[in-house]
Amino acid sequence: FANPQLRGKASPNQEPVWRAVDSCRMLGLVSLPKQRQETDKRMNDDTNVQNGTIETDDAALVVEVRGDAFLPQQVRRIVGTALAMVHGWIPSCLDENATPNGQDQDKMEETSWIRQLLNPDVVMETILAPPGRLYLADCRFHFEESRTSGKGLFETDVCGTVLPMKEQGDTSSISTNGVEWIQQQILQRQFTNKEERQTERDWFVQTSDQTAPRIRQAMLQQLRIGERPVDAKNLSPEQPILKLPLNPSPSSYETVLTKLRDIVAQGKWPETSVARSSVILNGKNTTEKEATTGKAGSFTVINTKVLDQRQRESKSRGESIPLPLGNQLFPDLAQAIFDLEEAIAARQKLKRVHISSTNHGQQVVVKDEDDEETIDDFRPSHCAVNCNAQFTPHVDSGRGAGQSLSVIVGLGDYHNGEIVVEGLPCDIRFQPLRFDGWSLRHWTNPYEGERFSLVWFTPAPK
16 A cells, blocks of 8 residues: 555565554544535536525545554555445455355455455555545654653544644634644535546546456456465456476576586575565465475575675775675585576676656566666676575565666476566566566566576675
8 A cells, every 4th residue: 555656665674664554444524514515516517406405415534544654645545445445346345254165155356355455475556546635634743742741742632633723813613623624625625626526537437447447357367376266256267377388498507407406305405594584485385394394495695706806805904704605505506606697698688677657657667688778797796596485575685786786587397486576577487587676576476396596686785
């Protein structure tokens, strides 16, 4: 529930999103004073007049959202999604008893939607409520409450609602309460301005006819990808992962792939760090048992050429750089991995993830690198080596050096398992891809088979 343009900044492992929404509740209905309604309605061509009386349903529901801070568009997307559910444009039922084998199959789609909406391992589009109705009703200041032993900056009632503030010389019902005055201004504009009313009508049409169907389709597609049972309306039953014939591995990858398979066969895969484990899904292909028996997980190796240079520089300062465990355990593999990277860089220009501007905003696309974009001096210092690791949505920790770009490639005999960059799935099986892992959220689609991946990168020096 945030502006999608935040991209990696909205990743759960980023501090700016560590905010809590304490409550969301309906406070009641508000409307314009009767006299103002009649005056404004007579000026509006949409007025319905019958038997000399004016019909009006110009009332608005006040929804209060409280939290310690909000992300851009967060409140509007919470309210927009709730509106879409109320109108039936997207599923609204959360029934834990609606199981694949249950009797109430009509609730399967609704249950699946809610679960995905609340699933931190899935990135889903949400609906943005129309503008012009959001306002700040109250705020609390920690520094002030600390100074006054918990007393807020503004006087409130027992429910926490700010009490009316009377202004000298003005006893009107609107000006005696700042929040009420704001509400009246919003209602007057939304109910009487033709352009504002048309904007909201257009929002209803676009949401019901375009946005909501797109979200429903994306949700059902995610269910298929995740191999969860699908028994939704107008959809066929469970569909397994599509298995097309696999192309053989290129000869240039054979040395690295053989060494990786040997490590797995011998049960020598190192234990994954706590930080890396937090973004790896313990699912069908990466179970906790496998992770502790040397058959799944992730570790890092460093380019010894880069390390030698840093060792020389650190020795002059009386420091030393420890050799990573991956290099200590598998020196031949580390050498082969960076030999492969050099071969890839010398042989081909890579596919690269771009942020492209369109008339409808920005979108993520993959294009071939042209001569101007080719990074000739990009020699990564590190490589993450992954085995049967399905990553959840995240951005890489720390920050990159230089161009801040990573190169990823998949190895092994597996089906699906694309890397998804900000919602765009990219097939990386023996097809290297360059992308910015520090600013773009990325994750792994479910897969079947034996899946390795290599991610070359250069972190900024600490």
